[in-house]
Amino acid sequence: MFYDKFSVEGKRVLVTGGAQGIGKCVAGILARCGASVGILDVNGEAAARTASEIGGKAAAFSCDVTDCAQVGEAVGAFVRRFGGLDAVFNNAGIVQHKPAEELTPEEFRRVLDVNLNGVFYVAQAAAKEFMRAGTGGAIVNTASMSGSIVNIPQRQASYNASKAAVAHLTKSLAVEWAQKGIRVNCISPGYIATEMTGAVRDDWKEFWKEMIPFRRMGTPEELAGAVIYLMSDASSYTSGADIIIDGCFTCI
Numbered sequence: 001m002f003y004d005k006f007s008v009e010g011k012r013v014l015v016t017g018g019a020q021g022i023g024k025c026v027a028g029i030l031a032r033c034g035a036s037v038g039i040l041d042v043n044g045e046a047a048a049r050t051a052s053e054i055g056g057k058a059a060a061f062s063c064d065v066t067d068c069a070q071v072g073e074a075v076g077a078f079v080r081r082f083g084g085l086d087a088v089f090n091n092a093g094i095v096q097h098k099p100a101e102e103l104t105p106e107e108f109r110r111v112l113d114v115n116l117n118g119v120f121y122v123a124q125a126a127a128k129e130f131m132r133a134g135t136g137g138a139i140v141n142t143a144s145m146s147g148s149i150v151n152i153p154q155r156q157a158s159y160n161a162s163k164a165a166v167a168h169l170t171k172s173l174a175v176e177w178a179q180k181g182i183r184v185n186c187i188s189p190g191y192i193a194t195e196m197t198g199a200v201r202d203d204w205k206e207f208w209k210e211m212i213p214f215r216r217m218g219t220p221e222e223l224a225g226a227v228i229y230l231m232s233d234a235s236s237y238t239s240g241a242d243i244i245i246d247g248c249f250t251c252i
């Protein structure tokens with residue numbers, strides 16, 4: 001059945017930033033669809049809690065994605081635990097709301113370090129493993145609509161720049177690794193209700209909703225179908241793509 005191609009059953013998937021928010025939700029859905037999931041997060045205790053909530057074949061990996069050596073060790077530990085790696089949801093990220101003229105070099109660098117360098121280190125470690133195993137694999141990066149528009153009223157230049165870079169990094173890696181059977185795609189969510197956006201001022205959220213043609217924020221569940229599609233054999237000729245999931249925000 002062609003339908004079977006949309007499956008992640010039996011796939012071994014590493015989810016970064018998996019302890020909460022989008023990563024946690026998508027990891028839970030991947031597990032319910034038959035995947036083994038590794039919950040990688042800088043907050044090791046929260047990752048362990050999430051893995052235990054998901055149950056089944058979930059396992060936690062404490063790792064800061066800005067530390068290239070830690071990333072290599074975490075991917076190695078994942079492979080030892082599950083016997084291989086088939087796909088990565090490269091999703092850990094942070095945001096900083098602050099006027100550009102007030103950002104310190106450290107603050108600007110920190111956002112780029114997690115959102116761009118971290119995504120690269122994880123993609124590189126996964127690709128090395130796919131090449132070592134000779135299996136190929138799928139990488140799904142979390143970019144953002146903020147990579148192609150400038151959000152208001154909050155000011156978040158470092159975040160916007162980092163997400164634009166993730167989208168172009170995705171295309172670059174997709175081309176470089178096309179002959180290796182490694183597909184690299186990204187999703188670009190709009191405003192999604194998670195811990196990240198939960199901390200934002202209510203009047204900003206009301207302002208956002210007025211701007212979104214759907215007149216509501218999205219849920220993490222509404223991203224899972226795209227992630228599953230991009231990891232599955234149904235997308236075997238798709239690489240370097242960016243699936244925008246934003247309730248039409250960037251259409252207007």
Ligand code: NDP
Nearest residue numbers: 017021022042043064065092093144189191192194195196
């Ligand atoms: P959350 O803050 O809810 O979750 C992000 C997770 O990533 C947290 O568990 C966080 O741990 C972890 N994390 C942060 N830094 C690191 C690090 N250095 N190494 C490993 N893990 C880390 O965010 P969301 O779930 O909302 O966002 C997930 C992704 O989606 C991000 O890349 C974000 O930019 C992107 N996105 C989110 C949107 C939204 O509206 N929510 C919209 C578009 C894109 P801790 O909490 O301990 O820092």
